[in-house]
Amino acid sequence: MKTIALIVICLFLSIGQAQAGLIQWDAFNAGDGLAVKDESTGLVWLDLTQTAGKHYDAVSSLYSGWELASYSVVEELLITAFSTINIIGSLGEKNKFEQECSNTSVCFDNAENWQGLFGSISGVNRSYQQYSYGLYLDHEDVLRMGGVFKNGSGSANLYGTEFNVGYSLDYETKYANGDFTYFGFYLIKSEPVFSAQPKLLPINDASAPTTSFFFLSLSGLLIFLKRNVKAKRSNKK
CATH class of the missing domain: 1.10.287 (Helix Hairpins)
Known part of the structure; x- marks a missing residue:
């Protein structure tokens, strides 16, 4: 026995x-589906759409109970979600952490699932382009980005950890010019308030x-x- x-x-x-x-979760009200829970860590992530276009100085106090995620947990999330990404190019090249995904590929399905959970913003002039980007500070306090871009032509790009573009340089000017319209921030909370119907991300x-x-x-x-x-x-x- x-x-x-x-x-x-x-x-x-x-x-x-x-x-x-990763499963769909609720952020503010039952059934809103504006968050994602990582069952492996217990962390709840706010949809990137909720912080898109916000200024870095204001985003940490934007929603009560939510805080900017540290680079370690963000990069753990990105490594897990984008584990199939191919590293291309030489060290220091802009496209080092970028992969073209056709709509018949596994990584394209991964991009769609990511946007289904973390949300996406349609392009202003090209509504068929969908953005799901998140900013975070790396270990050197440089603003980095991780996320997904999906095109209407059936292709997508996945961006993994330490994508080789530093967005801290001349941030105020870029922000004033509207360069961060499609960029959200990775906000987390450790205690979920509501539990929505799970939507698994393969x-x-x-x-x-x-x-x-x-x-x-x-x-x-x-x-x-x-x-x-x-x-x-x-x-x-």
Whole structure:
């Protein structure tokens, strides 16, 4: 029986790991779906649309209970979400962390899922272009960006950690010129207020075992072990 109990515990732990991911969450009111919860860390991320075009000095106090995320947690999120990104170009080149994704590729699906969760802003003159960018301060206090751009022609770009553009340089002038219209900020809170219906983001391998599979396996295993126990008892008699 101890063996059976141990197997049951292991299977339940496996179920939790298989289901962990990014799910749609609520930010301000029940059902608004304006946040994303990371089940692996417990952090709740505000949709990038809610801070798009805001000034860096004002964004941290924009919403009560929300704060600017540190570079370590932002980069952990980006590494997880954009794990399939190809690093191209030489060190220091602008496109080092950029990948062209066609609408028949896995990374394009990843871009769509990201925008479905974190929100997107349509281009002013080209509504078919969708932006889902977030700014954060890196370990050297340089403003970096991570996120997704999707074009109506069926292509997308994914931007990962330490994308090689520093947005701190001449920030005020750029802001005044409207250069950050499509840029939000990564705001987080550690305690969720509402729980919305989960919407899973298939970050890496979408073929992870399902809960039903685990329970079916568990049922079969328990039946098998029970029969073995009965057989051993019969043999002893």
